[in-house]
Amino acid sequence: MIALIAAQLRERRRSPLSWGLPLGAWAAFIVAIYPSVEGALEKAIRNYPEALKKAFGIGELSTVEEYLHAEMLSLIVPLAVGYLAVRAVASALSGAAESGRLDVLLSAPVSRRSLVWAAFGAAAVELAAVLAMALALTEIGSLLAGAHLSFSSALAGFANVWPLALLFAALTIVLTGWSLRTSIVTGSLAGVLVGMYVLDLAGRLDTSLDGIRYASVFRYYGNAIENGIDPVSFLGVTVVAVALAAAGVALFERRDLAG
């Protein structure tokens, strides 16, 4: 299993650079410009409609943490890293089926179960590495610009994306139980990712629709950079992700792997 995880990570070794670097650079830029736009932001935000501020989790933007959440962690980072999770697992399963890698691995004494769990494990490590890279660059941006971003808050903010993304890694395994076409898997789950965000947004904008938010993982995402990580949500989403992955493993074991 460890050999399979290591091999998958090696295959995707560029991911922290290709995903963590741009996300981190963008977040670093946001943090770095905060000191120079701080006053103007506070004035501008006072004129925003309350519903809009609530929907997008925008507070008074009186701290760099609030600004980082509004600009990056409320939407861009979870969507990007959620999609990365889909890509990571799809690469290890449907992508591997398309490239022929799966045939070679499953000609060796490797069980399908180990292979899928290894894909999930490798995705978990890859997501953590990308988030760590983004966090590190954000902190560097803060230090260079003197933005005084709290490391522990930023750590909570970025770390909170991990279970959400892991859930999409698990959903990818489930979907791979039905289709081994990467375009179908990634396309469908990109739709689910955006759909869940929109559901949550609609529920926040209209309180009568609050119930639909339970169908979205964003309901449990919150604002960890300001409020800290909610351990129940963090663990709960992680456990659901692992359970979904287990269901996906069962589906994958039963399916045909057509060449």
Add this chain to the structure above:
Amino acid sequence: MFAIETEGLTKFYDGQRGIEELTMGVREGEVFGFLGPNGAGKTTTIRTLLDLLHPSAGSARIFGMDSRRDSVAIRARLGNLPGDFGFGKHTSGGEALALLARVRGIETFMRAEELARRLRADLTRPLGQLSRGNRQKVGLILALFHRPELLIFDEPTSGLDPLMQEEFLALLQEERDRGATVFLSSHELDEVQRVCDRVGIVRDGRLIAIERIDDMVGKTQRRVSVEFAGPGPVDLDELRSLPGVMGLESHGARITFRVAGELDGVVKAIARHRLIDLEVAHPTLEEVFLTYYDEGGDEDRAGEGAQGADVVHEGMAGEDGADEGGAG
């Protein structure tokens, strides 16, 4: 003792026929050719043996173990080269080898290095940067490096240049000498003829015959074209009367005919005359199939498949009986 045994192995997927009622046995230590045109069901058979596809009906046993329940234990003892080998664009052959060695618990790479040298394979470059033929060489190394007891090859020489094809066939002979069983799927009749002990012929998902290679070659008809120095006193009736000669036609100084079985009598008869040209064409795969259909008396090509197969199998049962492991 059979290395591979299938009993009524059937696979339908997405409403399409893959293989139907495939019953055969591949003996330990033999090189077994699995012949058929594209789409005949060769790859489906291999994927079902490897548990990549789950059978719709029937069963397969490899080394006496169930191909589904014991698939991991079976795969520890085999090497497989898929039809179109790939392992990801960014991974080098060396990295793929290291992973498979670790999975298989192999610590020495001497055999892999020897194979790489013989096949002139580059194990350092990412596979995405290699041509199909060079990727195929890496695939061969991955299939062979652990000295498996059973080798399964699906169109192994596709993409290899003629020199490497020769090297591959030499490797195959060595594997047979070592005692390994080889299951070689191919649509290259020449390749199969050179290395295989027996062949199974599959068409439209059904096994239509299992033959020793010599018997198969003996049954198939070669096309012979002879040009004599002049119209001269060539006795066409003498040629017509030779065993196995049929369809003889004369076109001036040139005669054409088909021969089934040995060529010895024909060669001796025509050698008494002065020749300008002699051409012996081996049958195409399609012609080999026709031989089997004709033998079964099934002239109606529209009725090919199960009916024709049964006729051929009956003939085989009388020939070799159960020991042949033939299709039932």
